[in-house]
Amino acid sequence: MIEQEWAIVLARAQFAFTVSFHFLFPAFTIGLASFLAVLEGLWLKTDEGVYANLYRYWLKIFAVVFAMGVVSGIVMSYQFGTNWSVFSDKAGPIIGPLMAYEVLTAFFLEAGFLGVMLFGMNKVGRKLHFVATLAVAVGTFISAFWILSVNSWMQTPVGYEIAANGQFVPGESWMTIIFNPSFPYRLVHTLLAAYLTTAFIVGAVGGWHLLRDRTNPGARKMFSMAMWMATIVAPLQILAGDFHGLNTLEHQPAKVMAMEGHYQSHPEGAPLILFGIPNSAQGRVDYAIEIPKASSLILKHDLNAPMTGLDTISKADQPPVGIVFWAFRIMVGIGFAMLGIGLWSLLARARKRLFDWSWLHRFAVVMGPSGLIAVLAGWAVTEVGRQPFTVYGVLRTVDSASPLDAPAVAASFLAFIVVYFSVFGMGIWYLLRLMKKPPEAHEPPLSDAPIRTAGLTPAPAVLEGDPA
Amino acid sequence: MIDLTVIWAAIIGFAIVAYVVMDGFDLGIGILFPLFKVGKDRDTAMNSIAPVWDGNETWLVMGVGGLLAAFPLAYAIILPALYAPMIAMLLGLVFRGVAFEFRWRDPVHRAFWDKAFTAGSVIATFAQGIALGALLQGITVKGRSYAGGWWEWLSPFSILTGFGLLVGYALLGACWLNWKTEDGLQRQAVTYAGRLGIALLLMIGAISLATLTLEAQFAQRWLTFPGVLATAQVPLATMLVTFLFYRSLRLKKDAQPFFWALALFGLCLIGLGVSIWPDVIPARVTIWEAAAPHRSQVFMLVGASIMVPIILAYTAWSYWVFRGKVGHDGYH
Numbered sequence: 001m002i003e004q005e006w007a008i009v010l011a012r013a014q015f016a017f018t019v020s021f022h023f024l025f026p027a028f029t030i031g032l033a034s035f036l037a038v039l040e041g042l043w044l045k046t047d048e049g050v051y052a053n054l055y056r057y058w059l060k061i062f063a064v065v066f067a068m069g070v071v072s073g074i075v076m077s078y079q080f081g082t083n084w085s086v087f088s089d090k091a092g093p094i095i096g097p098l099m100a101y102e103v104l105t106a107f108f109l110e111a112g113f114l115g116v117m118l119f120g121m122n123k124v125g126r127k128l129h130f131v132a133t134l135a136v137a138v139g140t141f142i143s144a145f146w147i148l149s150v151n152s153w154m155q156t157p158v159g160y161e162i163a164a165n166g167q168f169v170p171g172e173s174w175m176t177i178i179f180n181p182s183f184p185y186r187l188v189h190t191l192l193a194a195y196l197t198t199a200f201i202v203g204a205v206g207g208w209h210l211l212r213d214r215t216n217p218g219a220r221k222m223f224s225m226a227m228w229m230a231t232i233v234a235p236l237q238i239l240a241g242d243f244h245g246l247n248t249l250e251h252q253p254a255k256v257m258a259m260e261g262h263y264q265s266h267p268e269g270a271p272l273i274l275f276g277i278p279n280s281a282q283g284r285v286d287y288a289i290e291i292p293k294a295s296s297l298i299l300k301h302d303l304n305a306p307m308t309g310l311d312t313i314s315k316a317d318q319p320p321v322g323i324v325f326w327a328f329r330i331m332v333g334i335g336f337a338m339l340g341i342g343l344w345s346l347l348a349r350a351r352k353r354l355f356d357w358s359w360l361h362r363f364a365v366v367m368g369p370s371g372l373i374a375v376l377a378g379w380a381v382t383e384v385g386r387q388p389f390t391v392y393g394v395l396r397t398v399d400s401a402s403p404l405d406a407p408a409v410a411a412s413f414l415a416f417i418v419v420y421f422s423v424f425g426m427g428i429w430y431l432l433r434l435m436k437k438p439p440e441a442h443e444p445p446l447s448d449a450p451i452r453t454a455g456l457t458p459a460p461a462v463l464e465g466d467p468a
Numbered sequence: 469m470i471d472l473t474v475i476w477a478a479i480i481g482f483a484i485v486a487y488v489v490m491d492g493f494d495l496g497i498g499i500l501f502p503l504f505k506v507g508k509d510r511d512t513a514m515n516s517i518a519p520v521w522d523g524n525e526t527w528l529v530m531g532v533g534g535l536l537a538a539f540p541l542a543y544a545i546i547l548p549a550l551y552a553p554m555i556a557m558l559l560g561l562v563f564r565g566v567a568f569e570f571r572w573r574d575p576v577h578r579a580f581w582d583k584a585f586t587a588g589s590v591i592a593t594f595a596q597g598i599a600l601g602a603l604l605q606g607i608t609v610k611g612r613s614y615a616g617g618w619w620e621w622l623s624p625f626s627i628l629t630g631f632g633l634l635v636g637y638a639l640l641g642a643c644w645l646n647w648k649t650e651d652g653l654q655r656q657a658v659t660y661a662g663r664l665g666i667a668l669l670l671m672i673g674a675i676s677l678a679t680l681t682l683e684a685q686f687a688q689r690w691l692t693f694p695g696v697l698a699t700a701q702v703p704l705a706t707m708l709v710t711f712l713f714y715r716s717l718r719l720k721k722d723a724q725p726f727f728w729a730l731a732l733f734g735l736c737l738i739g740l741g742v743s744i745w746p747d748v749i750p751a752r753v754t755i756w757e758a759a760a761p762h763r764s765q766v767f768m769l770v771g772a773s774i775m776v777p778i779i780l781a782y783t784a785w786s787y788w789v790f791r792g793k794v795g796h797d798g799y800h
Contacts, residue, residue: 064569070522071565075558077529081536081547082554088547089612092540093764100537100768103530104775111526112782115519116789123789165612167540169761402548408618412555419559423566430573 008401010409011083014416016383018075020376021420025069027375030144030191031198032062033137035225040130050217053443057218058202061434063118068427070111072420083409087390087400093169094160094177095150102146110139141191148190152183155382156251157391168391181251185244186382192237193378196338197371199229203341204368207361209438214355218439223364224354227345234338241335242298248385249299252392254313255385258324260295261285262309269293270307275329278321283311285325319387327380334374341367472765476538477748477755479772481741483534487527488733493726494521496641498564498589499634500660501582509653510582516648516794518568523783525561537768541612541758542748549607549614550599550621557595564588590634597633601626604743605682609752625678632671636733639664643726646717648794661725662717669710672736676703679743683751686743699742706735 043051080088113135121129159176160168206223209216249256261273263283272295276288296305310318348354390400494517504510536543567585571578602621645657680687690699709731716724744750748758
């Protein structure tokens with residue numbers, strides 16, 4: 001490869017690395033913020049101590065995750081410029097305003113009320129504190145709204161004109177741009193994924209503590225709430241994913257061909273390839289286990305519907321098949337495992353064994369990180385499937401990068417790897433340590449740093465608001 | 469007809485001012501942190517900013533996000549030009565941001581996270597200062613993109629501005645602690661504020677003189693008659709503000725020195741504005757050349773004019789909630 005190609009490969013790797021690491025945190029906090037709002041709302045309504053204790057328990061975890069989300073997110077807002085300056089120059093007039101709206105309507109809201117949420121309980125009172133929690137939860141939702149609109153516009157660009165200087169400029173209607181064709185599907189699919197991610201982490205923590213003490217009221221409550229989420233949201237998510245897939249088939253058929261492993265066109269009904277090894281050199285899937293005509297049935301609702309394959313797409317416009325194919329199977333597999341545990345918990349409830357069925361709890365523990373893995377796999381499908389374009393069909397990735405020397409990008413990429421793994425590695429270890437402690441009847445704001453329970457504590461200072 | 473490009477330049481300018489006003493002092497506390505006694509003093513210093521640092525840092529995102537939205541060409545040229553300092557700043561911010569939480573989670577390694585807090589704050593500040601210097605000394609631009617190498621930002625001048633900003637943020641941090649803390653820590657902060665004030669004046673003088681030699685445009689702006697009648701007010705005001713700053717320190721005022729220190733920063737930014745206006749990349753690209761199309765400007769202006777007042781209102785409320793001295797047992 002010539003140096004310029006290396007520079008682009010490194011810039012892509014760096015972006016993939018930093019955005020993947022970053023997204024783990026908001027995927028968790030979007031759901032966790034809502035979960036905290038529900039807990040505090042239930043506490044206000046019922047005055048039951050268990051909700052306040054769970055609130056404090058999860059708030060400590062939220063604070064750590066949120067801090068990591070913020071610092072890794074700031075990196076993203078700069079990286080569009082540092083590494084993808086041509087893309088930024090060209091698409092800036094469209095995506096810039098949407099991201100500015102994200103800052104104005106979401107980031108400030110979250111950051112402004114986070115301080116009160118974390119440290120303000122004994123300063124503002126329970127009701128106003130609940131407002132702060134709600135503001136943070138709503139902020140995470142608004143943030144997802146705008147950034148997914150940006151991403152969706154890059155996937156399905158509409159409502160733009162190309163100016164004389166080569167920039168994408170907005171057409172008549174911003175609504176057309178914001179609510180671009182893939183946006184509603186991606187928004188629903190991503191938000192449900194965030195809720196599931198949180199539910200499975202909460203469920204794993206609950207399951208872990210039930211395995212040790214099945215009478216712990218906090219563990220019982222969180223496990224039950226998490227399993228309800230799994231039961232209700234997992235099937236909705238599969239449905240939403242199906243709609244999203246049909247939308248992708250309409251607007252980005254090459255991505256679906258890669259997901260399905262359809263190198264060849266199938267004029268009389270395409271098979272559903274369950275497993276196999278994509279062989280792009282030969283243009284076929286080796287060792288394929290497939291259900292004849294099932295892909296046509298799912299995607300076209302007709303067994304014999306003809307489906308085109310990658311052989312109809314010019315080589316230069318094809319996404320890499322391997323990553324998309326595998327990531328898609330990981331995501332779907334996890335989705336069905338989530339559905340499975342949801343149904344199992346329903347059975348356990350019917351038999352009144354929800355809190356003493358150890359194998360259910362063990363499975364829940366194993367499924368703890370499943371949401372995180374599924375969202376990363378899902379993003380790999382949609383982002384790698386968008387290649388070789390940044391703005392789908394219009395602006396190529398190779399024409400989007402900054403004019404940087406490969407050594408500069410290599411150095412920064414290395415620095416990101418070292419810093420992220422060490423700093424966030426430590427952070428994740430702290431999270432696991434917090435989760436390892438069972439929720440207590442009088443959940444302290446922070447149990448292992450006595451200095452803070454004596455002083456002003458940047459952890460939930462709910463000492464005076466103790467309900468129980 | 470109102471020129472939206474000028475309005476957007478003013479909004480970005482406002483975001484930069486807001487960032488310096490709000491994040492300057494909490495970075496400054498990070499810079500001074502190793503000088504405070506381990507234990508209560510450090511905890512108090514940290515607690516005085518824990519509830520607000522995240523909101524403060526959001527102005528940094530606002531500044532850069534606003535630049536992308538309103539002046540995409542400038543964003544696309546400046547960030548690659550400042551590649552190494554920007555990456556360093558981001559990594560510095562990672563370390564200091566997580567230190568707020570991690571130092572409490574892990575008492576065994578608290579000394580490490582305190583060091584990370586300081587190192588992150590120093591690196592982020594120094595990188596911002598270098599970025600400012602690199603921007604002022606000139607960036608190689610060809611067509612619509614940056615055309616220099618990946619070390620172009622490094623020069624004696626940019627290192628000077630890097631140190632200048634370190635001194636300036638440290639001064640803001642010391643003044644903030646004078647306002648928000650008591651007893652020994654406050655006395656320590658006052659001592660630092662007095663020394664850092666002098667250091668900052670020297671830095672401002674050195675950077676100002678050096679700036680005049682960078683571009684003919686700068687010297688002409690500042691020194692030719694009759695413009696000099698207006699521009700001379702900036703150094704004169706700086707002297708006046710310095711006098712008021714030291715007077716308030718001597719009178720043992722809590723909040724006043726902080727605001728006079730901010731006024732010094734304000735004058736520096738006005739000076740910066742005088743030098744570069746109406747360029748967004750000094751002596752290379754004007755705000756009109758870099759501006760986003762009219763429709764983008766209008767769309768964002770609607771959001772900004774509704775949201776910025778709301779943001780300022782709830783930010784003020786959040787500061788109000790945590791008003792007064794921090795103390796050892798929380799805010800009184």
